[in-house]
Amino acid sequence: xxxxxxxxxxxxxxxxxxxxxxETHGEGKILAGGHSLVPxxxxxxxxxxxxxxxxxxxxxxxxxxxxxxxLVGALKTHYEISKDExxxxxxxxxxxxxSETGDLQVRNYGTIGGNIVHGDPVADYPAIALAxxxxxxxxxxxxxxxxxxxxxxxxxxxxxxxxxxIVTEVSFEIPPAHAEQTYLxxxxxxxxxxxxxxxxxxxxxxxxxxxxxxxxxxxxSDVSYRARPVEEFLMGREPSEELIKxxxxxxxxxxxxxxxxxxSPEYREHITKIYVKRALYEVLK
Amino acid sequence: xNNELVNVSITLxxxxxxxxxxxxxxxxxxxxxxxxxxxxxxxxxxxxxxxxTILVDGRSTKSCTVLAVHADExxxxxxxxxxxxxxxxxxxxxxxxxxxxxxxYCTPGAMMASIDFLSQNPDPTDDEIREGLDGIICRCxxxxxxxxxxxxxxxxxxxxxxxxxxx
Ligand SMILES: Cc1cc2nc3c(=O)[nH]c(=O)nc-3n(C[C@H](O)[C@H](O)[C@H](O)COP(=O)(O)OP(=O)(O)OC[C@H]3O[C@@H](n4cnc5c(N)ncnc54)[C@H](O)[C@@H]3O)c2cc1C
Numbered sequence: 062x063x064x065x066x067x068x069x070x071x072x073x074x075x076x077x078x079x080x081x082x083x084e085t086h087g088e089g090k091i092l093a094g095g096h097s098l099v100p101x102x103x104x105x106x107x108x109x110x111x112x113x114x115x116x117x118x119x120x121x122x123x124x125x126x127x128x129x130x131x132l133v134g135a136l137k138t139h140y141e142i143s144k145d146e147x148x149x150x151x152x153x154x155x156x157x158x159x160s161e162t163g164d165l166q167v168r169n170y171g172t173i174g175g176n177i178v179h180g181d182p183v184a185d186y187p188a189i190a191l192a193x194x195x196x197x198x199x200x201x202x203x204x205x206x207x208x209x210x211x212x213x214x215x216x217x218x219x220x221x222x223x224x225x226x227i228v229t230e231v232s233f234e235i236p237p238a239h240a241e242q243t244y245l246x247x248x249x250x251x252x253x254x255x256x257x258x259x260x261x262x263x264x265x266x267x268x269x270x271x272x273x274x275x276x277x278x279x280x281x282s283d284v285s286y287r288a289r290p291v292e293e294f295l296m297g298r299e300p301s302e303e304l305i306k307x308x309x310x311x312x313x314x315x316x317x318x319x320x321x322x323x324x325s326p327e328y329r330e331h332i333t334k335i336y337v338k339r340a341l342y343e344v345l346k
Numbered sequence: 347x348n349n350e351l352v353n354v355s356i357t358l359x360x361x362x363x364x365x366x367x368x369x370x371x372x373x374x375x376x377x378x379x380x381x382x383x384x385x386x387x388x389x390x391x392x393x394x395x396x397x398x399t400i401l402v403d404g405r406s407t408k409s410c411t412v413l414a415v416h417a418d419e420x421x422x423x424x425x426x427x428x429x430x431x432x433x434x435x436x437x438x439x440x441x442x443x444x445x446x447x448x449x450x451y452c453t454p455g456a457m458m459a460s461i462d463f464l465s466q467n468p469d470p471t472d473d474e475i476r477e478g479l480d481g482i483i484c485r486c487x488x489x490x491x492x493x494x495x496x497x498x499x500x501x502x503x504x505x506x507x508x509x510x511x512x513x
Contacts (some may be wrong), residue, residue, distance in 0.1 A: 062391055069352055069369030069415050092416065099411050100393050102370070112369070114416060140405070164481030165463055166396060169405040170412065253480065 064102035068111040075200050075229060078115050082225040083202060085111040091227060092116070093136060093175035096167055121174075121229055124148060131155075131233045132198075135174025139163065142173060151235045154242035154260055158189045161246050163253055174228045177210060180220035182319070183252075187214070187285035188260035189244055192277030193233040201226025214284045240264030240273045241344035245336050247280075249323060255280035256324060257332050261340035263295070271295050271345070276337060281329040282316045290314040291337060300345040309338035354414045358383060359427030369415050373407075374398045376414035377424060385425040385454050395483040399455035400424045406462035408481070425454035428461065436502040437461055437495075446495030448486030456482045460496045469500060 072078035082089045088110030092098060101107045115121070121136040124147050131151050133142065142148055142159035149156045162185045163171060176186045177197065187210065189195075195210040202225050210231075213221050222228075236242060246258040258279040266272035274292045279285035290311040298304055312334050318326035354371075355364035358381055365380050377383050377400070386409060389397030393411040400409045401423040429435035437457045440446065447453045456479065463478035464470070470478065475496045476489065484492060 063372075064370040066349055066368065066370055068350060069413075092413075095413065095416055096393070096411055099372075099413065103372075103391070112413075116416070164396070165459055165478055166399055166406045166408045166481045167393075169402075169407055169462075 062103040064099075065105055065108045067102075067109055069114065070111060071114045071117055074118055075227060078113050078118065078227050079200065079202055079225055081111070081113045082227075085109075085113075087224060089113055089225075091178075094138065094170040094172045095175075096163070096171040097175060097179045097181065115227060126151065126235070127232075129235050131235050133173055133231045133233070135198075135228045135230055136172050137174075139168035139171050139173070139176075143168065152189070152193065152233055152242065154192075154244045154262060155189050155233065157242075158185050158244045158258075158260065161185060161244065161248070167253075173231055177213070177231060178220065178222055178228050180214040180216075180218045180222075182214065182217050182283055182285055183254045183280045184285075185244075185246065185255055185258050185279065188255075188258045188277035188279040190231070190233070190277070191279075191285060191287040192260040192262060192275040193236065195234075196232045197228045198230040198232065199223060199226050200229050207232070211287060216283050236262045236275070237264055237273055241346075243340050243343045245340040245343070247332060247336055257281050257329070257336045259333075259336045259340040261337070261344045263300075263341065263344040265300060265345070270297050270299050272297075276312070276340070278312065278316070278333060278337065281313075281333050282319050286316050288312050288315070288337065291341075295341075302342075305338060305341045305345060308341060309334045312337035352415045352418075354418050356417060356419070357421045359423055367414055369413065371414045372410055373400075373402075373412040373414045373417050373422075374409040376417075377409065377422070383424050383426050386458075387451055387454060389452065389455070389483070395452065395455075396459055396481040397452045397455040397483070399458045399482070401458055401462060404462075404465070406459045406481075423458075425457060428457070435461075436506065437464075437499045440495045440499035440502060441492075444491055444495040444498050446487065446492040447484075452482060452484045452486075456484065456492060460499065464496070464500055464503060468504060470496070472497065 090109035092112045092114045121134040123134045139159040139162045190210040196207040242262045246255045249256045260277040262275040264273040276288040313330045318329040351366040387397045389395035398409045
């Protein structure tokens with residue numbers, strides 16, 4: 062399958078990428094790892110006039126800590142994230158997400174920025190990004206702004222991404238050291254994408270009650286979501302098997318389950334509760 | 347229309363090659379049709395089967411999912427570049443000895459993915475091999491002999507580096 066014709070431009074800096082996009086008058090698209098975009102180009106689902114390749118821009122693979130936040134360069138690949146010491150030390154659930162995204166070859170090319178900006182509700186990263194209040198650093202013609210991942214995706218592949226702008230960094234809240242973290246994925250056997258993916262981070266204080274709890278869910282609805290009713294129910298309580306069971310029942314409270322040829326809404330509801338329960342057991346054991 | 351050609355220069359199996367191509371040309375077509383290195387195969391053409399897997403800067407990649415121009419200035423290694431008939435790469439030797447193939451169509455891609463996988467995990471368990479080769483679809487073998495081949499290659503490569511005193 063051959064994509065339709067387009068013009069190819071290679072940006073050497075963020076500023077240049079923005080200018081190049083501006084000059085395409087709405088016909089341009091950014092190329093990062095290409096592992097969501099190229100398949101769409103080949104099917105001609107998208108037919109941009111120009112591709113602006115940002116992969117040669119230096120500095121967009123850095124990982125650093127700024128206060129209580131971990132900043133990951135947008136071009137960091139899934140493979141690089143899965144191996145990065147700073148990420149493994151601070152947000153192991155992010156490294157785990159990356160190591161379970163796609164397959165060996167996909168992880169070598171796909172990037173965190175592309176994964177989130179693509180706005181795919183069955184992508185893996187949104188679960189951990191939503192759980193840890195992630196923000197996208199968006200650099201564009203009107204300057205730089207931080208866009209929360211919560212609210213960024215409006216529907217499948219429909220996002221708040223401004224025109225003529227590029228995401229340069231993804232910023233995550235670093236959970237407190239005593240909190241346990243996990244990402245649990247029920248992988249669709251054919252696609253490799255999550256049928257459901259749950260990021261859970263939880264900690265208990267000296268008095269034995271839960272003092273930190275975050276749950277993000279991806280794969281089951283038109284937009285990935287943070288399971289706030291679960292968090293609110295658990296906060297301040299003493300963990301027990303019974304409590305976790307009750308909490309997991311709230312996992313689909315605020316969400317509308319999707320329906321497609323892979324699974325019915327009822328099945329998705331069922332599987333989401335089970336995976337939230339298992340993830341909570343793991344972090345509250 | 348946008349039919350301006352772009353220059354793509356890569357190092358293909360140690361040799362510098364370049365050509366003027368359309369930006370929309372896929373890397374697999376650049377390698378097979380322009381450079382006549384037909385060892386890498388096109389299977390599904392939809393990023394699933396991994397039969398077109400090659401190494402780009404040392405990492406395995408489905409070359410049907412990369413634009414040739416995106417890989418400009420990289421070092422590309424295909425199955426033609428890993429060994430010769432007289433001097434097979436351990437992965438080739440292992441696929442041969444363990445009969446990690448039937449029709450052979452997926453074999454080049456399966457071997458290239460295995461090389462990358464073993465560089466990340468030189469001493470894998472069978473489960474890890476299966477997980478590592480998730481991005482390869484083989485319709486003949488049922489994978490059993492492929493797993494045997496990768497396990498055997500790992501052993502060969504480890505023994506080999508022990509002899510040479512490498513880690
Ligand atoms: C076989 C296969 C299996 C996969 N399995 C999974 C899976 O299990 N789970 C999963 O989550 N994903 C999966 N993916 C998708 C993969 O993770 C993609 O790499 C990722 O979703 C997109 O990242 P990219 O860097 O390749 O982005 P691209 O494909 O280059 O871009 C995607 C979109 O984001 C835009 N974009 C990219 N980067 C930026 C930026 N920095 N700023 C602004 N806009 C940007 C592009 O314009 C485009 O619209 C799979 C892909 C394949 C081919």
